[in-house]
Amino acid sequence: MLPLLVRLRDIDRRIVSLLTLLVLAVPLLVRVPLPIEAFPATKDLKAFIDQMPRDKLVLIACDWDASVKGECDPLTTAMMDYLMRENRPFAIFGLIPQGPELAEVIARDLAKKHGKQYGADYLNWGYRPNFTTTLIAMMSDLPATLKTDVRDVDVTSYPMMKGIRSLKDVGLIYNVTGTGILSIYIQFCGGVPLAEGGTAVIGPELYPYLQSGQLVGLLVGLGGAAQFETITDFKDERGEPGGEGLRRMGSQSLGHLLVMVLIVLGNLGVWAERRLGRPRHEQPVDDPEDAES
Amino acid sequence: MESQGPPPGLWQEWFAAHVFAPIERRPFFWLALLLTVVVYFGLLAGLQQLGSAARRRLTVVCTFIAGLFYLFAFFIPEPINLVKGYEQPLGSFLLAVGGFTIGLGVINLVTVHGKVLLRAQAGWHNSLAFFAGFLGMAVFGIWSMYLPQEDGATSLPLAQAAYRFLFEGLLTPLQATTFALLGFFIVSAAYRAFRIRTVEAGLMTVVAFLVMLGQVPLGQMLTNGIEPTSFLAGLRLENITNWLLTSPNAAATRGILFGAATGGFALSLRVWLSLERGSYFGKEF
Numbered sequence: 001m002l003p004l005l006v007r008l009r010d011i012d013r014r015i016v017s018l019l020t021l022l023v024l025a026v027p028l029l030v031r032v033p034l035p036i037e038a039f040p041a042t043k044d045l046k047a048f049i050d051q052m053p054r055d056k057l058v059l060i061a062c063d064w065d066a067s068v069k070g071e072c073d074p075l076t077t078a079m080m081d082y083l084m085r086e087n088r089p090f091a092i093f094g095l096i097p098q099g100p101e102l103a104e105v106i107a108r109d110l111a112k113k114h115g116k117q118y119g120a121d122y123l124n125w126g127y128r129p130n131f132t133t134t135l136i137a138m139m140s141d142l143p144a145t146l147k148t149d150v151r152d153v154d155v156t157s158y159p160m161m162k163g164i165r166s167l168k169d170v171g172l173i174y175n176v177t178g179t180g181i182l183s184i185y186i187q188f189c190g191g192v193p194l195a196e197g198g199t200a201v202i203g204p205e206l207y208p209y210l211q212s213g214q215l216v217g218l219l220v221g222l223g224g225a226a227q228f229e230t231i232t233d234f235k236d237e238r239g240e241p242g243g244e245g246l247r248r249m250g251s252q253s254l255g256h257l258l259v260m261v262l263i264v265l266g267n268l269g270v271w272a273e274r275r276l277g278r279p280r281h282e283q284p285v286d287d288p289e290d291a292e293s
Numbered sequence: 294m295e296s297q298g299p300p301p302g303l304w305q306e307w308f309a310a311h312v313f314a315p316i317e318r319r320p321f322f323w324l325a326l327l328l329t330v331v332v333y334f335g336l337l338a339g340l341q342q343l344g345s346a347a348r349r350r351l352t353v354v355c356t357f358i359a360g361l362f363y364l365f366a367f368f369i370p371e372p373i374n375l376v377k378g379y380e381q382p383l384g385s386f387l388l389a390v391g392g393f394t395i396g397l398g399v400i401n402l403v404t405v406h407g408k409v410l411l412r413a414q415a416g417w418h419n420s421l422a423f424f425a426g427f428l429g430m431a432v433f434g435i436w437s438m439y440l441p442q443e444d445g446a447t448s449l450p451l452a453q454a455a456y457r458f459l460f461e462g463l464l465t466p467l468q469a470t471t472f473a474l475l476g477f478f479i480v481s482a483a484y485r486a487f488r489i490r491t492v493e494a495g496l497m498t499v500v501a502f503l504v505m506l507g508q509v510p511l512g513q514m515l516t517n518g519i520e521p522t523s524f525l526a527g528l529r530l531e532n533i534t535n536w537l538l539t540s541p542n543a544a545a546t547r548g549i550l551f552g553a554a555t556g557g558f559a560l561s562l563r564v565w566l567s568l569e570r571g572s573y574f575g576k577e578f
Contacts, residue, residue: 013481020480034510037531066468129391137384207543223508253511262484
C-alpha cells in the first residue's frame with residue numbers, strides 16, 4: 001500500500017493539467033445552478049446603492065485589461081446590469097487604457113437587453129493617463145479635466161452630467177481592478193463613497209479598507225460577482241437566473257476542490273515515502289519556506 | 294447639491310484673462326503659436342548648453358518646487374490656500390505630457406522593430422507581426438473614431454467592423470488566454486510545492502482549505518444544514534471564511550500596509566529632496 005501511495009507525490013504534470021482543463025471546462029458546458037451565500041460586504045454594497053438618490057451618478061472605474069477579463073467582466077456586468085434595471089445613471093472611466101473599451105462592450109450589450117441609450121442612461125468618459133494628477137484634477141474640476149467623452153462630445157452637454165462639477169458630486173465610485181490602484185482613489189478621492197470589485201488575487205489586501213469604512217462595499221473575484229448577481233436577482237437574456245459569475249461557480253468550485261485533493265495526495269505521497277525510510281529527493285520548489293510563504 | 298470648486302489661486306484670474314485666454318483673431322493665434330514654438334526650442338537649446346552640474350541643480354530645484362506645490366495644495370486649508378486653484382490646470386498639463394509618453398513608447402518600439410526588420414535579423418517575423426498589429430489597430434482605431442457612432446446599428450462601416458474584429462475578436466481573447474495559462478501553473482505549483490512539514494504550514498493549509506471552501510457553492514453546501522439564524526451559524530463555512538478574511542487577514546494586511554506606507558513616505562522624501570542616489574542602467578544619478 002505504502003509504495004503505491006509514494007507514487008502520488010509525482011503525478012505527471014500533463015495529467016494534472018488535463019484534470020485542471022476538465023474540471024474547469026466541463027461545468028461551463030453543463031450548466032448546473034449552484035446557489036451561493038452573499039458575504040456582508042456584498043450586501044452592504046447593494047444596500048448603499050439602494051439608499052442613494054435616484055439621480056446620483058455612479059462612476060464605474062474600469063481599471064482592468066483583458067488579462068483579468070475572467071473575473072473583472074462579471075464584476076462589471078453584474079453592477080452595470082443592476083444599475084440599468086434600477087434606472088440609475090452611470091459613467092465608465094479608466095486609468096488603464098483597455099478598461100473603458102472593454103466596459104463599453106459590456107455596456108453596449110446590456111443597453112440592448114434593457115433598452116437603454118448612450119448619453120441618456122450611461123456615458124463613457126474614456127481613458128486618461130497619469131493616475132494621481134488626473135484624479136486630483138477631477139476632484140477640483142471634472143468637466144475641465146475630461147472635456148469630452150469617447151465620442152468626442154463635450155461632457156457638459158449631457159443632461160445626466162448636470163450638477164457634476166467635480167468627483168465629489170458623484171454618488172459612488174465602483175472601482176473594478178486587478179491592480180493596487182484602489183489606494184490612489186482612497187488617497188485622492190476623500191469624501192467620495194468608494195466600493196471595490198477586485199480580483200481574488202488582490203482580495204486579501206482590500207479587507208483593511210472595508211473594516212476602516214473607506215470602502216462601502218466589496219466584491220472579490222468571481223465569487224463576489226456571483227454573490228452580487230444572486231442578491232440583485234440577475235437574469236440573463238433568456239430570463240434564467242444568474243449571469244457569468246454564477247455560471248462559472250461550478251468551474252470555480254471544482255477547481256478549488258481539485259487543488260485541495262492534489263495537495264492532500266502530494267502530502268500523502270511524501271508521508272508514505274518517509275514511512276518507507278526512503279531518502280527524500282529534493283525539488284527546486286519543494287521547500288517548506290515556499291509552502292509557508 | 295453641487296460641490297463648490299476651490300477658490301482661484303494667486304493671480305489665477307489674471308492669468309486666465311491675459312495669458313491663457315483663447316485667442317479669437319486668426320493672425321494673432323498663429324503668431325502666438327509660432328512664438329511658443331520658438332521659445333520652446335530656445336529653452337531646449339539653452340538646456341543643451343548647460344553643464345552636467347547645472348542640469349542636475351535645475352532638476353533638483355524643479356523636483357523640489359513640484360513637491361512643494363502639492364504639499365501646499367494638500368495641507369493649507371482651502372479658504373486661505375493660494376495654490377489649490379492651480380491643481381486642475383496643472384492636472385490638464387500633466388495629462389498632455391502623459392500623452393507624449395505614449396508617443397515616446399511608439400517611437401521606441403518602431404525603432405527597435407524597424408531595425409530588426411530592415412536587417413532581416415533573427416526573429417524578424419515577430420517584428421513584422423508587431424507592425425501588422427500596430428498599424429492595423431492604429432489605422433482602424435483612429436479611422437473609426439471619426440465615424441458617427443450609432444447605437445443598435447445592424448451593420449457597421451468597414452473601419453469600425455475591422456477595429457472591433459481586431460480588439461474584441463483578437464486582442465482580448467489572446468490576452469485572456471495567455472493569462473488563463475496561469476491557472477494551470479497554479480494548480481501544478483500548489484500540488485508540487487505545498488508540503489506540510491511544520492505545524493505552521495499545517496495551520497496555513499487548514500485555513501487555506503476553509504477559505505477556498507467558504508467562497509464557492511460546493512463548499513458552502515457542506516454546512517448548509519446549520520440554520521443561518523441558529524447560535525451555531527458562526528460555524529457555517531461562509532461565516533468562518535468571512536471572519537478569517539475580515540479579522541486575522543485584515544490585521545496582518547494592515548501591518549504590511551503600514552510598513553509599506555512608511556517605506557513609501559521615506560522614499561518620497563528622498564526623491565523630493567533629491568537625496569536618492571543610485572544608478573540606472575549603470576549610469577550614476
